[in-house]
Amino acid sequence: MSHHTRIEHLGKPRVLIIGGGFAGIELAKSLRDVDVQVVLVDRQNYHTFQPLLYQVATAGVEADSIIHPFRKIFNGQDNFYFRMAEVEFIDTANRVVETSIGLIEYDYLVMATGATSNFFGDRAMEEKAISMKSLDDALTLRNTILKNFEQALQIEDDEQLNSLMDYVIVGGGATGVELAGALSELRKHVLPKDYRELNFKEMDIHLIQSGPALLKGMSAEASEKALKFLEDFGVNVWLNRRVKSYDGCTVTLDTGETLITRTLIWAAGVSGAPIKGIQKESILRGDRLKVDIYNRVSGYDNIFAIGDIAAMITEEYPFGHPMLAQPAIQQGEQLGKNLCNIFSGKPLEAFTYDDKGSMATVGRNRAVADLKIFKKEYKTQGFLAWLIWMFIHLISVVGFRNRLVVTVNWLWSYFTYDTGNRLIVGNKQENIPVEETISHKAVV
CATH class of the missing domain: 3.50.50.60 (FAD/NAD(P)-binding domain)
Known part of the structure; x- marks a missing residue:
């Protein structure tokens, strides 16, 4: 052109x-x-607040409350032009x-x-896994999770059932840890009410991390505590393992171990x-x-x-x-x-990074935070870290309406143990089993 x-x-x-x-x-x-x-x-014509994508994916907040149109952000800025x-x-x-x-x-x-x-050149993985980089990815994952359970209601074969109810997350950074925690909360508080006929003891959540610790880059205390929180939540954490291959159903690890799932979430590289x-x-x-x-x-x-x-x-x-x-x-x-x-012809100033620390939430009342305030380091885990995480993410969300909606969503799910955004919208979904794989046609 x-x-x-x-x-x-x-x-x-x-x-x-x-x-x-x-x-x-x-x-x-x-x-x-x-x-x-x-x-x-x-x-896109909007800015996405990426740290909360995993909450959209697990039905915790509404999709449109973590995005904000560029034209609205720069409404009063006369020298600003946008093109999609x-x-x-x-x-x-x-x-x-x-x-x-x-x-x-x-x-x-x-x-x-x-x-x-980054799928490290693994084409099959790229085709079959779900990433967590954009709003589309988050909605794809939400639809996939909910459709899996809708389908599980029709299946008698145990292996088929497991493949729909089990989840494998690759990557033990903040995104992987937060997703694993959010899925375990859904498993405990929300899904059993929605799908009474299913036995949620059958739902396994696996988190695979290539290194010896979770949350690389954070303190040893934070990574150990995150591991403990996840294990308390019943998440299976596999350390020092790499995913060798995934064919849409079987995950093979470099140790030869295998896991069965229809849904592999890629939060690795x-x-x-x-x-x-x-x-x-x-x-x-x-x-x-x-x-x-x-x-x-x-x-x-x-x-x-x-x-x-x-x-x-x-x-x-x-x-x-x-x-x-x-x-x-x-x-x-x-x-x-x-x-x-x-x-103005002045000399340039070198960039120096003011590291304010990092944090990750694992679930209700549980988070880990390594904070740096006035050059001093503060480490906290548990309820206080969770409150700090909530506050910092809330003030960082763009737009007053969005902050309000996220706050209401969080308060609602905190007090009712419920997430209100369990909607299958559009046709963004992955890995839907073909008809033949369902062991019998539903007779209603």
């Missing part, structure tokens, strides 16, 4: 941001009062980006494309999501872009990368910063300041 996208030229420097995740949003906000034109391109498009190629020589709706010129380009699930046109020398292992201390992509003067896609290699972070919301937000903010420095 060779025509230019209709975005008026204002005779000001144009900062083109690709991706409206935490990093892209923060950068666009930080340029609010600057004399530039800010253009944001994203394939897929970016296909970057012509760095001519400072033009090719998108699904046409060409967009830029003076400064910022890659904030985030990360995508992520890699950057670079776009064609960036020179190969600038792309590091894990498909992240090599950036300097100012978030400039190596080999370019006017191309920057922030958030998960950016790998700033330092002594402290030999593999780049952790792929989390905090580094992304801080890099977005810092790059905003540095772009202002460029426009």
Whole structure:
């Protein structure tokens, strides 16, 4: 497509941001009062609050309460322009980006494309597993879980029944731990009321972690406590195991052990999501872009990368910063300041990451938190950590209405032991067994 996208030229420097995740949003906000034109391109017209995707997947909160339209976020920002498009190629020589709706010129380009699930080259896994990176993924998983139980009601064969009622989660990071905890809460409090004819002692939840501990990157106390909480909840945690293969029904581990499930949730690895046109020398292992201390992509003067896609290699972070919301937000903010420095001819300021700590929730009244306040470390597990987790996630959700809806959902499920969003909507689902696999047709 060779025509230019209709975005008026204002005779000001144009900062083109690709991706409206935490990093892209923060950068666009930080340029609010600057004399530039800010253009944001994203394939969706909304920002997704990714840390709560697992709650959408397990029917804890409504899907639309963790997303917020870009146009609404930037309602009062006159220098902001949004286009919904897929970016296909970057012509760095001519400072033009090719998108699904046409060409967009830029003076400064910022890659904030985030990360995508990394299946380490396993095509079959990619086809059959469910990831947890987007709202679509979360809705797919929610539909799949609920449809599995609807189908289980019609099945007599034990192995078939187990394959529908058992869940395997690959990856013992925050997403995997949070999903395992949420599924075990559904198993205990919610599903037995909905599906009285099924025996939920048959529902197994497996969490597979390749290393010796859960929540890599958090303190030993946090990972041990998370393991204990999950075991208390009846989750089967498999440490030091890797998934070798999955054929849609049988999960084979590198130890030769096998598990049967129709639903494998992939929360194991992520890699950057670079776009064609960036020179190969600038792309590091894990498909992240090599950036300097100012978030400039190596080999370019006017191309920057922030958030998960950016790998700033330092002594402290030999593999780049952790792929989390905090580094992304801080890099977005810092790059905003540095772009202002460029426009006014001032020297750039190096990015330094202010690590505020990390946390994960395992379920009702149980979470683990490693906090850093004024350079001091505080570790807490259990009810207090859970309250802190709730508070921090609540104030981070974009939009007052969304915060209100999430609060109401959380309070409702806390006091009633119920999740109100058990809806099978649309046809997003995975691994639906073919008719022949059902041992008998239902006779109603």
